[in-house]
Amino acid sequence: MEKESEIRPVDGGLTLIEGIKASGVPCGLKRNKKDLAIIYSEVPAVTAGVFTRNRVQAAPIKLCRERTGNLIRAVVVNSGNANACTGEKGLANAYAMAELASRALQVNPEQIMVCSTGVIGTQLPMEKIRAGIESAAAALTTEPSGTLDAAEAILTTDTVIKQVAYRARLSERTVHLAGIAKGSGMIAPNMATMLAFLVTDLRFSRQLLQKLLTRAVERSFNLITVDGDTSTNDTVLLLANGSSGVEVREGDASCRLFYRMLEQACRRLAYQIVADGEGANRVIALTVAGAPDFLVASRLARAVLNSPLVKTAFYGQDANWGRIMSALGNAGVGLDPEKVDIYLGSVQVAAGGGAVPFDEQAAATVLQQEEVPVLVELHAGRVSVTAWGTDLSPEYIRINSGYRS
């Protein structure tokens, strides 16, 4: 048994949390694949949510925003159809999904969240959704298979499921945090077709839970990018059902421990999303160090990771640090280019914003790795941020040029 303050990754998923059931079933939105998931809490759970900043918001986002203040009993998620740009009818369909789940689960519809992901602009086939909700409700289980099925049912172009689970000791009890996510295309700063659902057995006030989730999302999901696009449907939900009997209060050591666990879980899920990015051959792990503050560091990191010229250079395993410099200059934040040092792994490739002789062979070895660590040292402060992106491969284009058809 670990000491207090120690956080341990563990096997098992959402259903590790006492009082949580999950399921995932196929209902015909995707061909021969699971496409409808339910996460169910036996008791009403305090819930926090972070949503896309895209001005075009899918119907379920409107429903979720409205209900984020409520105690939540279930989250219903479909893949294959985003229910976005679907107007009044789409909004009615989102509420109808909650209504259907309410009947199947025997809970108040106000206590149900709804999420969708997939193609934009097509109305949900409600007969399939109805059948899917009924069969997912019947399939709910506390077994690990429930989490795996749910994690699978929320995927779109993802190739693998994403999940995390952590355990810690707090007030002499064992407490947990677990989560699942989907990502792949459109992954970008400010959350892009990305869904993540986290559950904990700790107890929180709504305000504190929201505050912690907002901060953790800023430092995890909002630091990743595959293609710089932000979707109409992005959602992160965190449910706290209190089943451990331990309450977290702001300012406590418990609060700091939980926040560490939450940020770690979110960063781990974010990393899994990037690593499974559409057509990604490698992950670029970019650290911007020596920054005056988090905002400057994260903006610079995102500018570099979103640059198609930087991304294609990494695809070509080309130590083209000049493109990194140029992308930094495009971030729209103050920057003294003549102080910037750049490293690929341990190989310094630029100093004071200019060229230095470097071992091309050593750099080539770093560039061949599945994860390429890049360090940009600004010498302008003490804040450091690590963000993740991918290279840009012809495969990305193949996947995205025919997705709708």
Next chain:
Amino acid sequence: MEKESEIRPVDGGLTLIEGIKASGVPCGLKRNKKDLAIIYSEVPAVTAGVFTRNRVQAAPIKLCRERTGNLIRAVVVNSGNANACTGEKGLANAYAMAELASRALQVNPEQIMVCSTGVIGTQLPMEKIRAGIESAAAALTTEPSGTLDAAEAILTTDTVIKQVAYRARLSERTVHLAGIAKGSGMIAPNMATMLAFLVTDLRFSRQLLQKLLTRAVERSFNLITVDGDTSTNDTVLLLANGSSGVEVREGDASCRLFYRMLEQACRRLAYQIVADGEGANRVIALTVAGAPDFLVASRLARAVLNSPLVKTAFYGQDANWGRIMSALGNAGVGLDPEKVDIYLGSVQVAAGGGAVPFDEQAAATVLQQEEVPVLVELHAGRVSVTAWGTDLSPEYIRINSGYRS
């Protein structure tokens, strides 16, 4: 002979302007290709300039900014090396280029502008530059071949030269505006590895010339995008040598006529740059109409044209209007999604932000065109802007993944 107020495209290039000579020669920066150009004015020309907003600015940008107030006699341009991220030595080399040209042309070095484009982070080979400047100075000519050679010498990954020339009648004289440009990779809003040099035989005050150029660039070069990246070297220069004897004064009909000619020339060059974009299969001509103002319309247009998901959909000839909606929502400007109509050519594909039944075959025909007209009608005002972008093809990645090596 045309009437006053009529603007006519004509053959011939920079050297159409009385008192202007041009040349382009190979000096070994690129393999077996012309890579050094000079544009020379027999009399000192009033000059306006617009430069990259990237925080990382190449050495020649610093020189040009400093000299934009001066009367200018010559512009020296090399391709193959950007002289960017080259520190003190790079800056000294930019000034040395002007010095070398000053001796070869027998003009004051303060009257010489210097531009570079190419790979970032490598010092200029000054011996080659010296030889190139001497041979380009000797090759200066008023023949059309001079313009063609100069237009060729400024190219990098471009596949064709870009030039325009216009003639108009003003105060009973014939007046001209001509220009050359290079673009291709890194073309983006806010000017990206893009050079353009324009010359007119009209006479201006410095202030007025700058005002008109700034406005025309905003409505032409700043509305195009290939990959959303903005380079360290972008420059547009406009030289007015007054050789027609006609002076343009602010508020005059002559001023309006000249501005029309200038915006048309800049838009024509911008279009040529996009059409020659790296790995571009087609040009997307996006009109955002019904906007409250230019800023909103241009931001929305750029957000759509910069979205990799939109660009790959056009590559795949996929009428995926949902991605256009999502990109509009990401532009960071106010938008009422439920008012938006979208057309591909004359085929309406979305109405009120949602799906409408449309003829997929008719849309497919539009999407196969070399230039795909897209209309986004916001129903939120009376301003309309047309911007140009490209699709995103695997070829873009091939070109950019190994450019440095």
